Amino acid sequence: MDGYRVNLDELEQITARMQGFSGFLTESLQGLQQRMAALHQTWSGEAATAQSEAFTQWMTAAGKVAEGIAAMRDASADARTSYIDAVEKNLRTLGLR
Numbered sequence: 001m002d003g004y005r006v007n008l009d010e011l012e013q014i015t016a017r018m019q020g021f022s023g024f025l026t027e028s029l030q031g032l033q034q035r036m037a038a039l040h041q042t043w044s045g046e047a048a049t050a051q052s053e054a055f056t057q058w059m060t061a062a063g064k065v066a067e068g069i070a071a072m073r074d075a076s077a078d079a080r081t082s083y084i085d086a087v088e089k090n091l092r093t094l095g096l097r
Contacts, residue, residue, distance in 0.1 A: 011080045018073035027064050033059065 036055055040048060091097040 006079075006083050008083060010078055011076060012084075015073055015076040017079065018069060018076060022066065022069050022073060025062075025069065029059065029062055029066065 036052075040052060088097065
């Protein structure tokens, strides 16, 4: 079995990309919510009600996706910190620091 390796630079890049995507997604959802609110100021009736209900369900699901991405980003950042700490502790134990 080959040794276990973690590319900390790549992990940092992935974490940054998730952060960027998370921000993009949050801004996009906010913008969409604002546009839908503006639309519903002039639109009424059964179709408007049905669309509003469907949009609410969709936004709930999209919010869960955004939360999941944020959780993955946090886990990635925490993992990087843990790997760095483990390396430092091992080096100190071996007297190399």
